[in-house]
Amino acid sequence: MSVRLAYEAATVGYPGVEVVSSARLRVAAGEVVGLIGPNGAGKSTLLRAVTGSARISDGEVTLSGRSLAGLTPRERARRVGVVPQQVSATFSFTAREFVLMGRHPHLGRLQQLSAADTSLAEEVMARTDTLRLAEEPVDTLSGGDLQRLALAQALAQEPEVLLLDEATSHLDLNHRMQVLDLVRELADAGMAVLAVFHDLDLAARYSDRLAVVAGGALGEAAPPPAVLTAGMLSEVFRVRAVVGADPVTGAVSVTPVLREEAVPAAGLGSVLVIGGSGTAAALMRRLHLAGYAVSAGALNRGDVDQAVAAALGLEHVALPAFGEVDPRAEAAVARMAATADAVVVADVPFGRANLGNLRALAEVAPRVVFADGFRGERDFSGGEAARLAEGLAAAGALSVPGDIDSVLAALERFTAR
Amino acid sequence: MTAAPHPGRTRRTVVLAALLALLAVAMLAGVGLGAVPVGPADIVRAIGRALAGEARVPGDAVIVDIRLPRVVLAALVGACLASAGVLYQALFRNPLADPYILGMSAGAGLGAVIALTLTASATALRFGVVPAGAFLGAVLTIVFVVRLASLRGALDVTSLLLAGVAISYVLSAMTSFVMVFFRESMTSVVFWMMGGLTAASWPYVWMVTPMLLAGIAVPLLSTRELNLMLLGEDRAAELGVDVERFKRVILAAGAVLVAAAVAVSGLIGFVGLMTPHMVRLALGPDHRVLLPASALGGAVVMVLADLVARTVLAPVEIPVGIVTALVGGPFFVWLLVRRNGHR
Numbered sequence: 001m002s003v004r005l006a007y008e009a010a011t012v013g014y015p016g017v018e019v020v021s022s023a024r025l026r027v028a029a030g031e032v033v034g035l036i037g038p039n040g041a042g043k044s045t046l047l048r049a050v051t052g053s054a055r056i057s058d059g060e061v062t063l064s065g066r067s068l069a070g071l072t073p074r075e076r077a078r079r080v081g082v083v084p085q086q087v088s089a090t091f092s093f094t095a096r097e098f099v100l101m102g103r104h105p106h107l108g109r110l111q112q113l114s115a116a117d118t119s120l121a122e123e124v125m126a127r128t129d130t131l132r133l134a135e136e137p138v139d140t141l142s143g144g145d146l147q148r149l150a151l152a153q154a155l156a157q158e159p160e161v162l163l164l165d166e167a168t169s170h171l172d173l174n175h176r177m178q179v180l181d182l183v184r185e186l187a188d189a190g191m192a193v194l195a196v197f198h199d200l201d202l203a204a205r206y207s208d209r210l211a212v213v214a215g216g217a218l219g220e221a222a223p224p225p226a227v228l229t230a231g232m233l234s235e236v237f238r239v240r241a242v243v244g245a246d247p248v249t250g251a252v253s254v255t256p257v258l259r260e261e262a263v264p265a266a267g268l269g270s271v272l273v274i275g276g277s278g279t280a281a282a283l284m285r286r287l288h289l290a291g292y293a294v295s296a297g298a299l300n301r302g303d304v305d306q307a308v309a310a311a312l313g314l315e316h317v318a319l320p321a322f323g324e325v326d327p328r329a330e331a332a333v334a335r336m337a338a339t340a341d342a343v344v345v346a347d348v349p350f351g352r353a354n355l356g357n358l359r360a361l362a363e364v365a366p367r368v369v370f371a372d373g374f375r376g377e378r379d380f381s382g383g384e385a386a387r388l389a390e391g392l393a394a395a396g397a398l399s400v401p402g403d404i405d406s407v408l409a410a411l412e413r414f415t416a417r
Numbered sequence: 418m419t420a421a422p423h424p425g426r427t428r429r430t431v432v433l434a435a436l437l438a439l440l441a442v443a444m445l446a447g448v449g450l451g452a453v454p455v456g457p458a459d460i461v462r463a464i465g466r467a468l469a470g471e472a473r474v475p476g477d478a479v480i481v482d483i484r485l486p487r488v489v490l491a492a493l494v495g496a497c498l499a500s501a502g503v504l505y506q507a508l509f510r511n512p513l514a515d516p517y518i519l520g521m522s523a524g525a526g527l528g529a530v531i532a533l534t535l536t537a538s539a540t541a542l543r544f545g546v547v548p549a550g551a552f553l554g555a556v557l558t559i560v561f562v563v564r565l566a567s568l569r570g571a572l573d574v575t576s577l578l579l580a581g582v583a584i585s586y587v588l589s590a591m592t593s594f595v596m597v598f599f600r601e602s603m604t605s606v607v608f609w610m611m612g613g614l615t616a617a618s619w620p621y622v623w624m625v626t627p628m629l630l631a632g633i634a635v636p637l638l639s640t641r642e643l644n645l646m647l648l649g650e651d652r653a654a655e656l657g658v659d660v661e662r663f664k665r666v667i668l669a670a671g672a673v674l675v676a677a678a679v680a681v682s683g684l685i686g687f688v689g690l691m692t693p694h695m696v697r698l699a700l701g702p703d704h705r706v707l708l709p710a711s712a713l714g715g716a717v718v719m720v721l722a723d724l725v726a727r728t729v730l731a732p733v734e735i736p737v738g739i740v741t742a743l744v745g746g747p748f749f750v751w752l753l754v755r756r757n758g759h760r
Contacts, residue, residue: 051655077657084652090510091647091702101648104641105657157656 002064004029004192005050005080005161007218009059012042012049019045022059023218025194025211029160032184032193033221034207036200038237041213043196044085047163051082063161077105081154083167087146092137095149099125102156124155127182129175143170151179155186162186164195168202180206204228204252212236228252230311234260242307257285257311267293269415272333272340274357278304280346283371286404287344288312292415295336297357298329325356333360340367342414347372347402350385358388365395369410372402429706436713440492443720447488448480450728455480487617490681491723491737492716493625494614495688497678499715500633502689503708504671507643508664509577512697513752515690516675519581520562521555522686523588525672525679528554530592534599548624552676558584559668613736614682614723621681628677632670633712639663640704647702685719685738687745692718694752 005027013019019042027033035043048054050061052073061068063079071079081102089098099121100113107113125131128148133141138149147170154162164183168176184206187193197203203210204224211221214236219227233241238260246253270293273280280296281304287294296316299306300323309316317332319325325333337343337360345368350358361368374389393399400410449455455463455476463480466473473481498516505514516522532550562584566576636643642663645653654660678685692715693707700706719737722744726737 048651051651053651053654073654073659074657077655080655082655084655087652088649093644093647093702097703101641101645101656104645107641109638153656 002029003027004064005194006062006065007046007059008062010049010056010061011058012045012054012056014045014055018057019054019216020213020218021216025218025221027161027192027194029190029192030187031208032187032195032206034203034210034224035194035196035213035218036198036203036210036227037213042216042218043213044165046213046218047082047165047194047196050080050161050163051076074105077157077159079159080161080163081157081159082163083147083151083154083165085165085167085169087143087150089138089141089146092139094134095130095136095138095141095145096121096125096134098138098149099130099152099156102153105157120158121152121156124152125149127155128152129178144172144175147171148175148179151182160191162191162193164193166196166198169198176202200228200254201246201251204254205246205249224252228254240311240313242304242311244304244307257308258289262289267291269293269341269411270295270339271411271415272297272336272343273346274333274343274348274361275299275305275346276303276348276354276357279348280305281308283344283346283404283407284308284312284314286408287411288314290408292411295340297333297336297360298325298354322353324353327356330356330360333357334363337361337364340364342411343368344407344411345370345374347378349378349380351380352384355381355384355388358385358392361392361397362388365392365397367414368392368397369407370397370399371407373399432700432706433709433713436710436717440713440717440720443717443724444488444492447491447720447724448484450724451479451484452731453479455484482618486619486622487614487723488720489622490617490625491614491719493622493629494678494682494685495692495715495717495719495722496712497625497629497632497674497715498685498688499692499711499718500629500636500708501671501674501678502715503693503704503711504636504643504667504674505689506693507646507704508667508671510647510649511577512694513578513690513749515687516555516671516678517684517686517689518578518585518749520558520584520588521672521675522679522684523585523592524558525551525555525676526684527588527592527595528552528557528676529680530595534595548628548676548680551680552672554588555672555675555679556669558588559672613726613734613738615734615736617681625677625681628673632673632677633708635666635670636704636708639667640708643667643704643708644702683736683738685741687741687749688715688718688722690752691745691748694748 003026007023007025009022009024011018011021012023023046025033035046037043045054049056050068056068063071063076068076100117103113103117122131125134128151130145130148130152133145138146147167151167162183168179171179180202183193195207207224209221210224210227212219212227212232228243230241230243233239233243233254239256240258240260242255242257244253244255268291271287272295273284273287274297275283276299284294284296285308294314296305296309296314298317298319299309300319300321302321306316306318315336317329319329333356343361343364370389376386379385398410400406445457445460448460449457460480463477464485466477467481502515505516505519506512528550529547532546536546562577562580565580642658645656645658650660693711696707696711696714700710722740723737726735726740
């Protein structure tokens with residue numbers, strides 16, 4: 001596909017400030033490229049450089065091979081449409097007049113709007129679900145309506161490149177999908193789209209490639225799974241996150257677990273958490289934030305609890321997906337249990353595969369806390385798990401209600417020094 | 418609403434025709450009313466005779482040589498001030514901008530007074546030098562005021578208005594200083610400064626007319642850009658306006674208009690503020706209508722204000738600037754109060 005927008009070692013910024021240095025990026029017809037990065041990293045500045053609102057102090061930006069420097073503002077506006085972060089409307093033009101302003105770069109000085117212009121405006125308003133607002137004064141409309149009108153205005157420019165600067169930030173769920181689906185459709189029909197996203201899941205879902213803007217540099221654009229990694233999130237966004245796949249769309253999905261800065265330094269004591277199937281994720285996070293040195297028992301890969309334990313950097317025994325807690329894993333868990341001040345058994349169902357997690361606790365029964373007790377419905381092992389639990393209870397294991405605060409209260413007796 | 422592709426065009430024609438008719442009526446009233454009232458038919462006949470070069474009848478001189486140039490000049494000055502108001506309101510995206518409040522009138526005044534005193538002996542020079550001095554004063558003032566208001570980064574409106582008012586005071590003081598130094602011309606300058614059309618004559622008309630045409634031509638060809646400027650400079654640039662160049666062109670065009678008005682009539686305030694505002698309330702913000710309608714509206718306002726100035730205390734004449742300030746000051750306050758009430 002042909003390259004529509006290219007940053008060729010472009011350094012962009014404002015008078016006296018370089019915001020992003022030597023940026024290289026090519027956006028081809030038919031693709032959506034997403035820009036992600038922390039606030040103030042220069043994502044918007046990269047877009048603004050294309051429309052002359054930010055300065056290109058070195059290198060160049062080209063549109064379909066032509067340097068921006070050689071284009072008049074009108075020529076540029078025929079090629080590039082922008083949907084800004086914030087649309088201001090302090091004067092009472094009607095929505096239709098507002099959208100028709102997008103025709104400006106196509107009209108000669110004395111040329112009047114033609115029937116073709118007005119029907120084009122109607123069409124783009126219909127596509128952005130704003131036609132019903134046509135006669136409303138724009139200064140009475142909501143931020144979401146204005147943002148869709150700005151998109152309609154940009155489309156009225158008939159651009160080959162569309163720049164979106166967090167264009168969906170003021171939209172409700174329905175309109176956000178509508179606008180981004182429309183953008184996807186436009187790209188599929190040949191438009192080149194460069195979009196700034198704050199929502200990483202949306203970025204992953206709608207972009208063909210993502211590029212990270214951070215520390216004054218633009219990273220290489222690559223497919224979302226290659227960019228949205230736990231390492232990148234920790235380094236660039238300073239967040240420990242679980243990176244998984246959205247169960248519905250299959251797109252990469254990011255669930256932030258905690259901020260790097262929020263990890264407490266002081267240790268309250270050590271706790272081993274026995275979990276699985278997502279029963280321990282919240283508990284591990286809370287214990288970790290509260291200042292406990294948390295470790296986890298044996299967990300299967302692909303399990304949320306394992307992903308969270310990994311994201312938090314907790315010591316744990318990682319099993320293959322659907323793998324059993326074999327004697328070796330059980331021994332490892334027993335070793336962890338022996339050194340922990342306390343062991344919390346989350347509300348996890350036990351079957352043949354994970355019985356080992358329970359068996360490993362035999363030696364430390366007085367330091368075991370069952371969250372939400374141990375009821376029969378958690379036993380899928382034909383009575384074996386229940387028997388083990390009864391044994392532990394007889395040897396001094398506690399039962400507390402399942403909520404996290406009760407668990408934290410129970411732990412104090414083991415770890416208070 | 419309507420399927421017609423250009424619903425605005427016929428409306429625009431109707432509005433402008435109505436304003437033109439209103440202006441004609443106002444001008445007839447302006448010429449007709451005075452110490453010696455003259456009927457509309459007599460006015461038309463007298464003008465007809467003058468245009469055809471026929472012999473004058475008694476009374477023609479009052480109409481053709483005294484009242485008519487004054488009314489025409491009032492209309493031209495009103496058109497200049499109101500158009501300039503429209504331009505600055507678009508440029509600064511604020512309905513409170515006006516050449517008087519921005520200090521441009523005072524700047525043009527100082528420029529004109531300096532030009533006036535420098536050429537005191539050579540009357541012939543004045544027609545070229547006084548407007549040139551006024552233009553220079555207006556341009557320097559607006560550039561300075563805008564710089565001052567954007568010292569802390571982006572141009573913010575409160576700073577702009579404050580800077581304009583402050584600079585206005587300084588420039589007025591400097592004007593007074595110049596006048597004290599050149600005592601002999603003081604009385605006429607003082608009267609001129611208060612804003613008046615007493616000295617109106619045909620040569621003034623011939624001087625202002627080309628300046629009005631020159632100042633309003635480019636903006637009339639750029640009404641779409643003026644509309645786009647209302648969306649903010651960044652958005653205007655995104656939609657294809659060469660913002661920096663356009664701002665300079667409009668600032669200069671506005672300065673020509675202000676200079677024309679100030680050179681012949683001194684400091685007349687609030688016409689550039691009130692007129693566009695009333696037109697905008699009635700007809701909306703679209704400059705394709707707003708600019709020509711404000712020019713015509715300003716002409717009407719000025720002709721009527723001058724009529725009041727001449728007749729209300731007859732035979733004493735009060736400077737028209739006093740009339741516009743008495744009406745415009747409270748209007749400005751009302752605008753401020755209303756604006757704050759909205760926020």
